[in-house]
Amino acid sequence: MRNVAVIGLGMHPWGKFPDKSVTQMCREAVVAALADAGVAWREIEAVAAASSRFSGGRGWGLNGNDVVDDLGATGIPVYNLSAGCAAGGNAFNIGYTLVASGAHDVVLVVGAEKLKDRGGRGLPRFGHPLLARGNSAPGLFALGATRYMHTFGCPKETLAKVAVKNHWNGARNEKAHLRSEITVEQVMKAPMIASPFGLFDCCPTTDGAAAAIVCRADMAKQFKKTAIYVKGAALAVETGRPFFDPTFDYLGFRSTVKAAKAAYDMAGCGPKDISFADVHDCFTWTEISNIEDFGFYEKGQGWKAVEAGETALGGKIPINTSGGLKSFGHPIGASGVRMIYECVTQLRGECGERQVKNARLGMAHNVGGPGAVACVVILGHA
């Protein structure tokens, strides 16, 4: 397979945009990515697009086709990927594969969603009606958090500290949705959503769009910005009903363990080599579980790292310097592409106040399913 570089990034600010369609938001993200790379629209040879089934695409999941229509149909292949909350990670993997295969040299990856438009209708519930434990994303992940806290003695205040950290980062990120710092007391006193998760333990519903342009590595230097290279890219799918699987221990996700291992193997590195990571913190507990599933910490030790400040900016392994899903927002199909954006801008040294010093390898981690699908991408310099 050929080596692949990320050469362009674009993002529409995330938040609530009632006056824009999902296609308009994509247009702004894609135009920014083209400008960032110094690539013309006509040079894009294929598109991999991500969305859930709940916004845009004229009801058919054709967001990528809408983007192409909007920017000018040039007869290129368009692939529209669905993978629940991991759609963005899936689309990035397909964009990567289209270039790595030799099929195309310059490929656009775009992820977008408008969740605010759904008003009170919300997202559909999960799981089989006969096994309706949890039966919503907060309800299901709350089962994991409860088990984790019970097993390892993690206090609820530690979950709150994940939220406080990610809001601190997001408050310093101009494209983030929730740009306010919060306190542990605010998190602890917030209205309960699904015990132990209060409102501030949960990522918000958000409108957003993000785009990345990838190309074959040997042509990457001809573009405007410092090229950042894909060192590892892996995707693992385990059962789509982890919370209903009698062998599930409620302490972490096999798909994440497997995808991280495959990405390390491909990159020829291990957890100790990763400088920072942007991970799928749909809920505060998920971030703690993830950093253990990656091997950054032993199972049951991740919460102590949070307590010690090791996951904060300037800590041993900064996690979610972007603000994460928690503060940056989580427009379903967009998040996986937004994580690539954060990793690449960090590695380029463009993150200002949020900059990780001496970053060598960054990891993006996107989950869907819920918990069934994990995408891990490791990015670094040449």
Next chain:
Amino acid sequence: MRNVAVIGLGMHPWGKFPDKSVTQMCREAVVAALADAGVAWREIEAVAAASSRFSGGRGWGLNGNDVVDDLGATGIPVYNLSAGCAAGGNAFNIGYTLVASGAHDVVLVVGAEKLKDRGGRGLPRFGHPLLARGNSAPGLFALGATRYMHTFGCPKETLAKVAVKNHWNGARNEKAHLRSEITVEQVMKAPMIASPFGLFDCCPTTDGAAAAIVCRADMAKQFKKTAIYVKGAALAVETGRPFFDPTFDYLGFRSTVKAAKAAYDMAGCGPKDISFADVHDCFTWTEISNIEDFGFYEKGQGWKAVEAGETALGGKIPINTSGGLKSFGHPIGASGVRMIYECVTQLRGECGERQVKNARLGMAHNVGGPGAVACVVILGHA
């Protein structure tokens, strides 16, 4: 890129199956494909799955994940593709690319849909409300048929002959949905749907599932059946509003012209080298338009080939020996994979009464969008 072979095929019979879920239907198709190839489920390294947004996947477009869950989650990557009626073709292209790239050696492609379950709700309408010309699939394609008949003097009886031919073929295909021969008189007297299309000019709504297994060409001979090789695989997307584009001539589809040319270039052949084709006959006129867009006939001459019987079994270039969408049925995301099934079984010489003699190269052609997306795959012997 590595060469790729199709080594296994499976299909659930198509029709109306109120007692089976889309995942059950997929299971039967996939298990048949595994048996056909002599491959164990655990040897499948990745899955590319196709569906529209209107059936299965627990509302999230995750049909591929459901299939994996059903057969046993093994931690492999799963990609779920949406592309309207061309989802199956898109999924095959991704399956092909995953092998061609070197990322995986043995990949499953599966497409499925249950349309009968939707009862009276039907499929969503097309197009922008301010441009509501046609505003349904029959309505839109009828505009093309009307223009074609006017421009080239094609009588409505010729459209009827496409339906009669495809029903003749489908009546001889044990997995087809509508297995009855029909007469030109029946087609002409059928209830009007959208002039000039009567009921028998339109493909039915169908439940169905189809699966194909692809592997890298140099390992293909170790499997049970005669390997058939992918000679060309292309995908082209043009505007998603062809019927609302002022430059659209209503006589054919640019995406099909472009995808066919790209597939010929990749295969190193031209239209004269194709022995037979399974094409996207969503309506009778579409088949005539397609065989011109492929270059099998000059624009405006395709209907004369139908009149002369050249597209019938035993004719110069047999079209839709399977029965086509018209008789075999059209469960949206399944059709593109079913076309691969027909081409490969023809090339293997397994089609009995429907067998094309001395078939060298077969072409599969899947459209979505409507008319915006075209996938063309050319298959042949080593």
